[in-house]
Amino acid sequence: MEIVEHIIPEQQQNQRIDKLVSSLNREWSRSQVQEWIKLGFIKVNGQTVKPNYKCSTDDRVTITTPEPEPIHIEPEEMDLDIYYEDKDVLVVNKPKGMVVHPAPGHSSGTLVNGLMAYSDHLSTLNGILRPGIVHRIDKDTSGLLMIAKNDFAHEKLVQQLVDRTVTRKYQAIVHGNISHDAGTIDAPIGRDPKDRQSMAVVDNGKHAVTHFHVLERFSSFTWVECKLETGRTHQIRVHMKYIGFPLAGDPKYGPRKTLQTDGQLLHAGIIGFKHPRTEEYLEFEAPLPNEFTKVLDFLRQSH
Incomplete structure (x- = not known):
């Protein structure tokens, strides 16, 4: 268990306590901080507060980090x-x-x-x-x-x-109608400075490259295949959002008005690699899951 104290400077006044505390340590998620506040592990001037408490200059924030279970x-x-x-x-x-x-x-x-x-x-x-x-x-x-x-x-x-010799091909349905048949997204990915639980294209991020080509177009959606050259966290989801075509059903990176699915429509359909002992190249393909094919059928009928 560790105790951390933080005095609120003038430039941090009026910030919500949960947002401010989660910004102090990369390992602390906002939802985790909110739970700590509710359990009394985070106090302001010795008093318990609510997660939406607005900080004042010179407030003394005491953070007692519990031992992980x-x-x-x-x-x-x-x-x-x-x-x-x-x-x-x-x-x-x-x-x-x-x-x-x-x-x-x-x-x-x-x-x-x-x-x-x-x-x-x-x-x-x-x-x-x-x-x-x-x-x-x-x-x-x-x-x-x-x-x-x-x-x-x-x-x-x-x-x-x-x-980067492993073949990794994904299929996705994205918002919007991609006019060109293929493209490459070469943009670095790192933690989103505005939301530490999300990734984003940022200048100081890690090198990330995604190749894509269009499989089928619909009125307001596009079915694409994406090939990973690198493997960053949420890479396809972040890259497709970055070029203006976020994944359908994606609760983190997509729009609120989207297709009714349980999460993003993204399927890692093909993987290929050299066998670690024989060095023979092996490649496998898994068909699209039922939810994905049903959405494609729906889009074709609507189109």
């Missing part, structure tokens, strides 16, 4: 959609709505829970919370993932990601 991972039997398996590698098709690995608030029902029940052989290089996990896709993104069954395979697969 330990996460215990238990194997859970799941009907995993396995596309390939040998002694080194698994390729699994993750359904939409499933978190890849445990984290605070998601200690069960994750892909890792299922993998631990499925196999006793998973790499350890990513720590006890991420056995076998080489790369991730978002909770509401469906599609294919490489899973390492030992540390040798893990290192080889990670190196291919670093070298």
